[in-house]
Every structure is written in structure tokens, then in C-alpha cells.
């Protein structure tokens with residue numbers, strides 16, 4: 413069994429807690445028709461995947477500073493065709509079209525109340541005056557059979573895109589002001605939302621360790637890619653196991669090399685799960701501190717050898733500049749605060765400082 417599949421299984425079993433999994437193969441994928449091709453033989457599973465009611469299963473909540481601890485639900489109309497009265501609960505909502513909107517989506521076996529969403533929401537509201545819209549599709553995401561939600565997020569994404577189009581068309585919002593942030597499976601969901609938005613291209617998508625399982629061999633239409641937003645930034649923290657290994661954004665950050673994160677335990681299962689979750693912790697912290705100094709390079713090995721230029725530094729996470737492109741590397745602490753600012757690679761920094769001071 414190829415090593416890569418073994419790693420997949422380790423990752424999946426850890427999260428699934430069950431004894432079967434289906435894997436995709438490159439030859440079985442058809443980008444034009446499906447998100448994920450699996451060898452599903454069980455008709456009841458197939459039925460549950462294909463038949464689901466989006467209006468019942470997908471919920472939106474709006475937060476502003478004035479209601480940061482009390483979610484304002486955005487209600488769907490009974491008749492979807494009546495766009496003028498759609499989402500009428502918005503009339504009573506604190507949504508402000510003049511502001512940026514952060515749209516937060518969770519991943520597999522998660523929900524709107526999870527840290528992956530709430531930490532980022534709370535940090536934004538403490539730092540910036542923005543609209544926060546959180547999406548909850550927990551009934552879909554809760555399916556232990558990973559490939560069901562991995563398949564269904566295409567439809568979920570299209571459904572969420574309709575809300576963006578509505579806000580732009582009827583509430584004077586600007587498509588460019590939308591920033592979608594998603595962890596794991598939520599990263600690819602964010603890609604679908606961007607791809608299905610019809611009123612323009614959303615301003616930005618941040619993918620936090622995008623899920624690899626079922627997507628590694630997918631074409632760009634079936635996963636997050638740079639065409640999904642004006643600017644796509646990605647943080648890789650469990651690259652090649654739970655998270656996407658290859659760069660799939662305009663800019664891709666690989667903290668600590670991107671494969672395993674420091675402070676994530678000693679056994680392989682804990683390391684994978686913890687490393688996969690580290691991406692959203694790093695992003696949440698970046699909203700507050702803006703201290704993830706990152707440097708461009710060809711590989712982690714080259715970075716470790718000091719083959720980078722400190723003057724090319726950009727900051728990972730929320731402050732990442734929209735014109736940044738390529739691969740970036742950085743070190744982090746093993747615990748909060750994760751950001752090291754300029755004080756990493758101690759000897760390199762001392763050497764740089766020494767040289768600077770001595771002309």
C-alpha cells in the first residue's frame with residue numbers, strides 16, 4: 413500500500429473512528445460532473461448524499477460588534493423565487509453594506525459554534541468594525557461518511573453564493589468586500605462559494621489547511637483555487653496528510669514546513685489532528701497580532717538553510733497583502749502566542765542584525 417494512502421487512512425480513521433473509508437483515484441475523477449468520485453456501493457448512503465434539503469440544513473447568522481454574543485439569524489423565505497422578500501430578516505438586522513463582510517464556514521464534523529469559526533469571529537469583532545456572517549451546515553457536515561459532505565459542499569456553496577448575490581443586488585453590498593474563510597473541508601466550500609457567486613468576484617478567500625482527502629486529484633473547479641476570488645491565501649499546517657500539500661492559492665504559507673506543527677504531541681495521530689487544526693489558530697491570532705513574519709522561498713529546506721531575504725518579508729494570515737504571490741515560510745512557537753515576529757531563527761537574526769549594524 414503506498415505510503416500516501418497509509419497516511420490518508422491514519423488521518424481519516426483518527427477523525428472517523430470507524431473502520432472503513434473510500435479513497436479516490438486519479439482515473440476515477442471527472443471534474444465536469446462530480447466533486448469527489450468514490451466507490452460507493454451502498455444505496456442508502458448514496459441516497460442520503462443526493463437527497464438533502466438545503467433550506468433546512470444550511471443556516472446563516474449575522475454578527476456585528478453590537479451583537480457579538482447574540483447571533484442574528486438570517487432567515488430564508490418560503491418561496492425562493494421571490495428575491496425581493498428573500499432573507500427578509502435582514503431588514504431588522506445590523507448588516508451594514510458599507511463594511512467588509514467576513515463569511516466564515518466550518519469543515520467536516522464541525523459547526524458554527526466551534527473554535528474554527530468563533531475564535532476568528534471574536535477576534536475580528538474586537539479588532540475591526542465588520543459584518544460577520546457565519547454559516548452552519550452541521551447536519552450535512554456531521555455525516556461520519558466523509559465523502560458525503562465532501563460531495564455535498566458543491567451544492568452548499570452554490571446556496572451560500574445566492575446570499576452574497578442577494579446582498580449585492582438588493583442590499584447594496586459590494587462583492588469585493590466579501591472575505592470568505594474556511595478550515596479544512598470549509599476551504600473547498602469557500603472555493604465553491606466564490607466560484608458560484610455571479611455578481612462579481614469575491615475579494616478574498618483564506619483557506620486554512622484545505623482538506624486533501626478526496627480533493628488531491630481534483631481539478632480547480634472542484635476545489636479551492638486562485639480563480640475563486642480576487643485573492644486566495646492558504647495556510648498549510650498538515651500538508652500531505654489531512655491538509656493539501658501543493659500550493660493552491662495566489663500565495664501559500666507553510667509554517668514550520670507545513671507538514672507537522674511543533675507542540676502537537678508525540679504520536680502520529682495526535683500530531684496529524686493537532687497540526688491540521690493549527691491553521692485556524694494561527695489565522696485567528698494573526699487578526700490580533702499581525703506578527704507572523706514570513707519569507708518567500710523555494711522550499712522549507714532552503715528556508716532552513718537561510719536562503720531567503722529578510723527584506724522580502726510579508727505577514728501571514730489576515731494581514732497578508734493581496735498582491736503577494738508564491739510560497740512563503742516561517743517558524744512559529746509551539747504554543748500561544750504562536751507568532752514569533754522577527755525573532756525566529758535566532759542565530760540568523762543575530763547574524764543579520766550584526767551585519768546590519770556593521771554596514
Ligand SMILES: [Ca+2]
Nearest residue numbers: 603632635637
Ligand atoms: Ca475552484
